[in-house]
Amino acid sequence: MSLLLKNGLGLLEGKLSPMSLLLQDGRIQGINLPIETADQVIDLHHAFVSSGLVDLHVHLREPGFTNKETILTGSKAAAHGGFTTIGAMANLNPAPDTPTRFLKQQQLNREAVVKIKQYAPVTQKRAGKLPVDFTALRQAGAFAFSDDGSGIADARVMYQAMQKLAKLGLPLCDHAQDMTLTAGGVLNAGPAAKKYAVPGVDKVSETSQIARNLVLAAATGVHYHVCHVSTKESIDLIRFAKSQGVHVTCEVTPHHLLLDETMIVGEATQYKMNPPLRSVQDRLACVAGLLDGTIDLIATDHAPHTAAEKKQSLSTAPNGIVGSETAFALLYTTFVKPGVWSLTQLIKWMSTAPQTLFQLNHVGQLHRGDPADIAVFDLKTATKIQASDFLSKGHNSPFIGQTVYGATVMTLVDGKLVYRRD
Template sequence: MSMLLKNGQGYVDKKLQQLNVLIEGEHISDLHSTDQTADTVIDLHQALVTPGLIDVHVHLREPGFTNKETIKTGSAAAAHGGFTTIGAMANLNPTPNTPERFKKQLELNQKSSVKIKQYAPVTQDRKGQATVDFAALRGAGAFAFSDDGSGIANSQVMWTAMQKLAALNMVLCDHAQDMQLTNGGVINAGATAERLKMPGVNKVSESSQIARNLVLAQATGVHYHVCHVSTKESIELIRIAKKARVNVTCEVTPHHLLLDDTMIQNGDAQFKMNPPLRSAEDRMACVAGLMDGTIDLIATDHAPHTDQEKQQGLLNSPNGIVGSETAFALLYTRFVKTGIWPLNKLIDWLSEAPKQVFQLSTVGQLRVGDLADIAVFDLAHREKISATGFLSKGHNSPFLGQQVYGNTLFTLVNGQIVYRRY
């Protein structure tokens, strides 16, 4: 079977070009095809064609928390956002921390409409005490290791994990947080927390943990990846470490680029996430760190919860917001359409950079011969973000009601349409 996506535009050889993408079977066979005899021909009317986006940080909630999300709904949400490959975190019940459990998880993941790269935990049941059998889990198919959702407080445990993962050439993805320094906080410590009379999270809880782990990473040589970096101090530590040739990479979320704690006007839990929204200065440091290369890529930390859970206010609601379906449109509207970022950089931070950082050899880029993992976006028309349009079970987003450009028209995985707008 063949498909022609005609009259699109996309970046090839770092230039925005007119594209007629011919797909034969699972692969891209031509980017400038004049063949009109394909089995399926779709006129894109000058819409943007990109490589399928890659999100290395999502929470699919299955098994254990299917009231919040399932593999089917979470992967549908990813496809709706233009993502063709996602990294699924291991905070599940049961935790996939043995080869047997991990293989069962991979079987469950077959329900996905996009490609899932499955994380295994660093420690047993993510309790931060005893490390898992890294070699066995790598053999079972783990693409990286993370206790995301929980920091690893024990320095000896982290040291041991880094040594073993360095020997296996595997990535350790760190939820950098010292819980002893969070003070039971629910938002960032500062003026907003004081105004709302809410307990605040000291931001040194993140940077102090990163400082320790950078020293350990330098000593072990492990590839140390920092999840959802959020503070000016954290970014500066990573900047210094990169100059010292520590093998460190990091990600930032769309919400830490777009929001800060000055925007929290009341006790609305749609603004509650971990790490919390920081100060305006921290937000600008995230933007600057991305632009100067200190931050390597953007990842959503898609974290769905039920409507009932997120209606309990800042004090009692769980952390997290959904992000798969809004990431590209929000970032395009805020940063590209306003001239702050070039479009090709946004595409790279959401596709090429995660592919390179995590050495994802089985995902496609916009090249002849590659697997046809493709996203198509409408840059011309503005739409309102509405929970009724979400394919995720979760509606927990502070961006509901915002008007954005760059909504997804089509998403293809291995040459098959997994999301289409029309």
């Protein structure tokens, strides 16, 4: 079956230009061909056509925490945000830390409407004590390894894991946090923690772990990827390590680009995440780090929780916000529309870079013969972010009520419509 997406706008040599796509059997058959008919024709009315977005940091919560999210609802939320491929973290119950458990997880992931790349843990039960069988888990389908949600305290365990993953050529994605330095911390150690009278989280809990692991990465040659970087000092360390030839990459979340501790208002638990929102200077350093190439990509760290959990006290409510459904529109509105970034840069950080750096060869780009993984966005119409529009089970977002541009019109995975705006 053929599908013609006509009258769209695509990025050609950095400029928005007319674009039509002919899709056939799940792949891009042609671009701007002189045809007007196909088995199905969709007029895009000059909406922006992009390669599908790629989010390397998502928490789908199944199995173990399906009151928060399921693979189906989380993948629908991703599709709603224009994502066609997502990296699912391994902080599940049970964690997919053996080949048998990993293969069971792969079976569950078939419920998704988008493509899922599954992480395996670095250590058994994500306990930070004993490394997993990396070779067996790679053979089972793991594309990368992470104990995300917990830092690995034991340097020997981290060193051994890096040595083995370097030989396999697979990334180690690090939740860079010294847990002994954050025990009991709620918000960044700064004015917001004082205002709300809660213990602070000192940024050295992140930077000290990154510093140690950069040394180990240099010694092993592993691809060391830092998750959700949040401080100026962390970015400075990574920038220096890159200049010395260390194979390090890193990501930043939309919320660390858009928010800082001075913006925490109202229901403060909606602003509670790990790592916490930092200072104004840290937020600006994150933006600068993207622009100078120190930070390689943007990942949402989509972390759904129930409304009841987020209504607890600031000290007891869980960390995390949802991000799959709002990331592109928020970043487009805040940075691209006023000219801080180009649209080309945003698509690079949210699509091209994760594909390239993590060698996701199955993921589509807008080239003839590629899988038809496509997102279409309305850049002209203002919309309001509303919880009632979310497809995620989680509505824990501080951005609800904001007016944005760049809402998703439709998302296709292998040429199949998996989301279409009413």
